[in-house]
Amino acid sequence: MSEPCAIEARALSKHFGSLVAVDKLDLDVPRGRIYGFLGPNGCGKSTTIRMLCGLLTPTSGRATVLGIEVPGDAAALKARIGYMTQKFSLFGDMTNYENLQFIAEIYSYPRADRERRINELLERYDLADRRKQLAGTMSGGQKQRLALACAVLHKPDLLLLDEPTSAVDPQSRRDFWAKLFELAEAGTTILVSTHYMDEAERCHRLAILDRGVKVADGTPQELKENTGMHVVEVLADDPFAAQKLVDTVPGVVSVTQLGIRLRVLIPDSIEDPVERVAARLKQGNLAASATLSAAGLEDVFVAVTLKPERVAA
Amino acid sequence: MKNSLSRLGAIVRKEVRQLRRDRLTFGMVVGLPIIQMLLFGYAINTDVRNLKTAFADEADTHLSREFIANLKQSQVADVRYRSSSPAELEELLRQGRISIGVHIPRDFDRRIVDRERAAVHLLVDGSDPTILSVANQLRSMPVGFDSTPPAADSVGAVEVRPYYNPERRTPVNIVPGLMGIILTMTMMLFTAVAIVRERERGNLELLINTPVSSAELMIGKVIPYILIGMLQLALILGVGDLLFNVPVRGSIVDLYLAASLFIAANLALGLLISTLASTQFQAMQMTVFILLPSILLSGFMFPFDGMPRFAQLLGELLPTTHFIRLTRGIMLREAGIVELYPAVIALAAFAAVALTLAASRFSKRLD
Numbered sequence: 303m304s305e306p307c308a309i310e311a312r313a314l315s316k317h318f319g320s321l322v323a324v325d326k327l328d329l330d331v332p333r334g335r336i337y338g339f340l341g342p343n344g345c346g347k348s349t350t351i352r353m354l355c356g357l358l359t360p361t362s363g364r365a366t367v368l369g370i371e372v373p374g375d376a377a378a379l380k381a382r383i384g385y386m387t388q389k390f391s392l393f394g395d396m397t398n399y400e401n402l403q404f405i406a407e408i409y410s411y412p413r414a415d416r417e418r419r420i421n422e423l424l425e426r427y428d429l430a431d432r433r434k435q436l437a438g439t440m441s442g443g444q445k446q447r448l449a450l451a452c453a454v455l456h457k458p459d460l461l462l463l464d465e466p467t468s469a470v471d472p473q474s475r476r477d478f479w480a481k482l483f484e485l486a487e488a489g490t491t492i493l494v495s496t497h498y499m500d501e502a503e504r505c506h507r508l509a510i511l512d513r514g515v516k517v518a519d520g521t522p523q524e525l526k527e528n529t530g531m532h533v534v535e536v537l538a539d540d541p542f543a544a545q546k547l548v549d550t551v552p553g554v555v556s557v558t559q560l561g562i563r564l565r566v567l568i569p570d571s572i573e574d575p576v577e578r579v580a581a582r583l584k585q586g587n588l589a590a591s592a593t594l595s596a597a598g599l600e601d602v603f604v605a606v607t608l609k610p611e612r613v614a615a
Numbered sequence: 616m617k618n619s620l621s622r623l624g625a626i627v628r629k630e631v632r633q634l635r636r637d638r639l640t641f642g643m644v645v646g647l648p649i650i651q652m653l654l655f656g657y658a659i660n661t662d663v664r665n666l667k668t669a670f671a672d673e674a675d676t677h678l679s680r681e682f683i684a685n686l687k688q689s690q691v692a693d694v695r696y697r698s699s700s701p702a703e704l705e706e707l708l709r710q711g712r713i714s715i716g717v718h719i720p721r722d723f724d725r726r727i728v729d730r731e732r733a734a735v736h737l738l739v740d741g742s743d744p745t746i747l748s749v750a751n752q753l754r755s756m757p758v759g760f761d762s763t764p765p766a767a768d769s770v771g772a773v774e775v776r777p778y779y780n781p782e783r784r785t786p787v788n789i790v791p792g793l794m795g796i797i798l799t800m801t802m803m804l805f806t807a808v809a810i811v812r813e814r815e816r817g818n819l820e821l822l823i824n825t826p827v828s829s830a831e832l833m834i835g836k837v838i839p840y841i842l843i844g845m846l847q848l849a850l851i852l853g854v855g856d857l858l859f860n861v862p863v864r865g866s867i868v869d870l871y872l873a874a875s876l877f878i879a880a881n882l883a884l885g886l887l888i889s890t891l892a893s894t895q896f897q898a899m900q901m902t903v904f905i906l907l908p909s910i911l912l913s914g915f916m917f918p919f920d921g922m923p924r925f926a927q928l929l930g931e932l933l934p935t936t937h938f939i940r941l942t943r944g945i946m947l948r949e950a951g952i953v954e955l956y957p958a959v960i961a962l963a964a965f966a967a968v969a970l971t972l973a974a975s976r977f978s979k980r981l982d
């Protein structure tokens with residue numbers, strides 16, 4: 303089998319009535335990689351993932367997942383995909399062990415090896431001393447670990463994780479990602495949607511979605527290098543006043559406040575961005591400094607999800 | 616195939632496991648039939664005393680006089696008249712001056728001894744269900760020489776002959792009808808809610824993304840409820856027999872066959888509801904929407920023949936109506952299931968249509 307990409311989508315669209323949830327999406331997810339899906343609420347991340355695993359029928363366009371056309375004979379595909387829903391979808395009134403056991407039975411995991419596999423997963427996902435706890439009574443992070451354990455139980459080639467770490471503390475998130483890297487290392491392709499920049503940063507590749515449209519696609523490094531924007535960082539004693547002032551500088555498309563710092567985005571077609579900003583600050587008699595800065599993913603995100611009218615102005 | 620069966624098994628086990636943990640539902644499964652039986656059964660049975668009675672003692676022996684004395688003592692019968700013939704008893708009954716007529720035939724003593732035929736005939740005004748039930752209590756009244764207690768398996772000494780409309784709304788009739796109502800309620804509601812709940816909780820999104828097929832999922836979810844239905848049926852029959860002396864005159868196998876068909880129809884309906892409702896609340900509303908006419912128009916509450924034409928037509932569209940015809944026929948009239956084929960066909964057609972509709976609507980997709 304020579305499948306260049308784990309997921310290949312062409313002009314994939316999904317309409318809900320008049321709402322276009324996903325708009326002509328092209329996607330190439332290489333094998334054995336962690337591919338990130340970044341985008342604001344309602345931009346179509348979950349909808350895309352659901353189309354990819356055959357839960358939703360695309361309005362138009364096509365996609366192949368692990369070399370299999372979707373939607374189509376999904377049954378063959380299901381056995382090779384692990385899907386972790388955005389909302390906890392395991393059985394709250396069953397214990398962790400019972401949930402895993404159920405998943406093992408549903409996926410027809412070899413009977414002889416079942417017990418060992420379940421114990422291994424309980425161990426690896428830190429649930430060993432909670433095997434008899436009802437899943438519904440666990441904390442958010444514990445539930446996510448159980449959900450991941452269930453999603454990987456049948457050793458899928460492709461993992462689709464829909465915001466697996468929402469409501470998880472930073473430490474647990476780091477642990478969670480360590481597990482993802484382990485899996486990727488072992489050859490599993492992972493598509494993961496997220497709102498967190500630090501997570502996006504860890505992906506091998508990522509796509510940014512905005513209102514159903516893919517607005518950026520590449521490695522985090524590529525994305526940061528190709529924002530098409532200058533990033534000017536302003537340090538000000540009164541950042542609030544500075545923001546109001548900088549906002550009026552011609553060419554500025556976005557000002558984001560981070561504590562006493564401002565991140566100012568100016569299209570790179572405009573010359574001398576720092577001077578422009580500094581001049582305006584000086585005019586306003588504000589104690590502030592402006593320096594050119596390298597773009598971070600946050601800046602990329604802001605830049606690509608800007609309202610179109612703002613960019614045109 | 617082997618995998619398919621093991622997946623089916625997994626769904627069934629999961630369902631049973633969850634059901635066991637769900638105390639309330641589990642309690643409903645057992646409690647509901649019993650409570651309903653007690654409510655309906657006793658609401659109608661209690662405090663029936665001093666029924667106006669007349670007797671015609673054609674034997675006039677020591678034994679027959681003793682029987683009449685016992686009857687007087689029982690407080691149930693208020694013996695008012697003494698008639699000379701059964702014809703006179705019928706006359707009194709028709710006039711409404713008595714509710715029970717006791718006819719003791721000339722060969723009373725012999726009948727008591729050889730126990731081939733009923734020794735006493737009770738002529739009962741069957742238009743009132745309470746009276747018929749009381750008359751049924753009288754059946755167990757001991758008759759005979761003090762030294763020979765009646766054998767349990769012998770023909771009863773007293774034979775009740777319900778007059779006028781023996782089929783209508785007797786307490787005995789309540790149980791076969793109640794069986795239909797209870798099964799409708801639990802079967803339809805449990806299945807509908809069991810599936811809608813999984814959709815509400817998001818479990819369905821996980822389930823449909825596993826190799827489990829729609830058929831496995833639907834069948835797996837329904838099997839435990841079939842067993843529950845059978846359990847409830849046994850409970851109702853047990854309570855009916857123990858407390859209300861409701862017999863199953865016909866074949867118990869036929870009764871269970873009829874019940875299986877009826878349960879299938881209700882489960883299919885429950886599945887259909889689950890594909891229409893998006894919340895448990897909606898599922899419950901839809902169940903009530905079907906349950907209410909099932910109680911009112913199926914012949915359970917009011918005699919079917921007495922209903923207006925339009926109500927009868929609606930009633931014909933409810934599986935409960937057909938099931939009650941079957942249970943009353945089998946349990947009370949000793950009819951075989953084959954004789955009652957129109958109701959059987961109606962139930963089968965109902966199950967098939969509902970199942971087809973449900974299956975066509977129940978897809979492994981979210982949209």
Ligand SMILES: Nc1ncnc2c1ncn2[C@@H]1O[C@H](COP(=O)(O)OP(=O)(O)OP(=O)(O)O)[C@@H](O)[C@H]1O
Nearest residue numbers: 318321323341342343344345346347348349350388
């Ligand atoms: N079944 C549906 N019917 C109608 N509209 C829907 C449906 N599912 C999703 N949508 C709409 O499609 C859009 C995309 O939704 P989606 O759930 O894919 O967003 P998302 O990127 O996952 O958002 P979030 O980050 O909040 O999870 C939203 O505007 C949503 O309201």
Ligand SMILES: [Mg+2]
Nearest residue numbers: 347348388464
């Ligand atoms: Mg989402």
